[in-house]
Amino acid sequence: MIKNIIPALRLTIVCLIFFVGVYSAIIWSIAQFAPGKGKSETVTQNGKTYYPNVGQAFTQDQYFWTRPSAVDYNAAGAGGSNKGPSNPDYLKDVENRIDNFIKHNPTVAKADIPSEMVTASGSGLDPHISVQGAKIQIDRIAKVRNIQQDKLNAIIIQNTEKPLLGLFGTEKINVLKLNLALDNLK
Template sequence: MKIITITLRVSIVFMLLCGVLYNLAVTGVSQAVMPFQANGSLIKNEQGELVGSKLIGQAFTDPGYFHGRISSIEYNGAGSGSPNYAPSNPDMLSRVKESMEQWKAENPQVPVEEVPMDLLANSGSGLDPHISPESARVQIPRIEKETGIAASELSHMIERHTEGREFGVLGEPRVNVLELNLELQQARAQS
């Protein structure tokens, strides 16, 4: 009996301490000190409208933009998820074949063997904001043809938006697709 009453009291105390106070304390400090990150790293365009989050990928289907990774949820940021295909799953193999065919149709200049796998594979979250720098470069010929922006300029753009490994060793070099396309959007508007 004693254990039961102690447990009830312990539960209430820790629901308040860990459940409420801890959460509110972290929220308070974060909002005061680093509101940009705490609110989801949202970015605005020059008109001051919210165009997305630096950390959350967006769907790009226009051939005149750099495309991100395959997302079975079509970059629905209200949720997250992937189809969880096993390496032996026939549906996964046919999806890859389809993507390869689509690549050949949209990018006749670049052989599909040169396309890194990140462009042909579903990301883990369905919201991956990045592609590898090589995956951005193989899209240059298509975008040059669609927009008329010179390949060299596109290549510089990619370089500007390539983030290296953290501390030089952690993770992989990558390109933020949304930030890259925001610059491309401005360039397209000028040309």
């Protein structure tokens, strides 16, 4: 029995040293090359600091709307609704979101609304929408802010993030960065 315990204790000590010390030091070192040095990316504008990697609530007509959140954009309680696509409560929530979207964007047909504009992400904190999700909101924002649609198209193009290495993922737009750029328009 002691024959088995001694090697097990040695392996436990080696694993503790490696995973607590060496592995943590390697990950920390790699994080120093990331934006924010591993402490998250931040954007500061007008004296306020924002976290663009966490979804934010934008529901005013003067801004591009973000994706709905099942957790009310609370980063401490990230998660989805856990309701399946055939759940009557879920379907009612989505229908209400569609009706609200059309009410505020009367020039948009129901069939043209991208799914991310009316369904929450799995984490409830997704900060991105698709390019189409941004473009269908142009009419509303142009009217409210009295801005030419060409200017809004230009900031959408400037804030479009391309797929990783041009292969992985789709084009997307960080809504916070897009709205901050919108506020900077003169």
